[in-house]
Amino acid sequence: YLFGKTKSTQVVHSLWKHVIRKGDVVIDATCGNGHDTLALLRMVADKTGGGRVYAMDIQKDALESTSVLLDQSLSPDEKEHVELFLMCHSKMEEVVPNGVDVRLVAFNLGYLPGGQKTIVTRSDTTLLALEAAKRILAPGGFITAVVYVGHPGGREEFGRVQDFASKLPVENWVCCKLEMLNRPLAPIVVVLHRR
Numbered sequence: 001y002l003f004g005k006t007k008s009t010q011v012v013h014s015l016w017k018h019v020i021r022k023g024d025v026v027i028d029a030t031c032g033n034g035h036d037t038l039a040l041l042r043m044v045a046d047k048t049g050g051g052r053v054y055a056m057d058i059q060k061d062a063l064e065s066t067s068v069l070l071d072q073s074l075s076p077d078e079k080e081h082v083e084l085f086l087m088c089h090s091k092m093e094e095v096v097p098n099g100v101d102v103r104l105v106a107f108n109l110g111y112l113p114g115g116q117k118t119i120v121t122r123s124d125t126t127l128l129a130l131e132a133a134k135r136i137l138a139p140g141g142f143i144t145a146v147v148y149v150g151h152p153g154g155r156e157e158f159g160r161v162q163d164f165a166s167k168l169p170v171e172n173w174v175c176c177k178l179e180m181l182n183r184p185l186a187p188i189v190v191v192l193h194r195r
């Protein structure tokens, strides 16, 4: 299911489809223009009202863009399954109620497509957010990160994400990356699975 796709974001959506179920609680840590939020919402929202996406971004423009996409694509009932937050993803624990099993935390790093290229994810906060994601992820859950390496700072950020993943204990975590060898600037997909 991975190799029919050409874009890293499609690869990651494909992977989610195999691991996310209706009723799951997931976090979109970088909602941007809302494409990932919408895809996740369609995977988790069930007719009995279960399933929730907590989506966040530090840019007001991003939240507005996500909100417009959700308004265009969803019924009011479906929109009940998503909550948007203007905040740094390093604080994600503050918005997820205690005791909730988080099945997935999704990161799509870099800058907002079509937005200001000066507002990008930064390694230090990305690392804090990965630590937070690690703390709230339920057993059996996934952290996925699409990491862009073509912009200034991107390669360094990837190095920090890779370093974080490499140090997770092998008894509890399966960590891998998918790198397109013949497209050296394509985003790298990192998948961390808590056993």
Ligand code: SAM
Pocket (backbone or CB within 6 Å): 029, 030, 031, 032, 033, 034, 035, 036, 037, 056, 057, 058, 059, 062, 087, 088, 089, 090, 108, 109, 110, 111, 112, 113, 119, 120, 121, 122, 125, 126
């Ligand atoms: N997932 C988005 C989509 O489907 O359209 C694309 C995300 S874009 C590549 C990266 C986003 O991360 C930008 O919108 C940016 O504002 C956001 N961002 C940067 N630093 C952040 C932080 N510390 N916390 C939350 N979001 C952040």
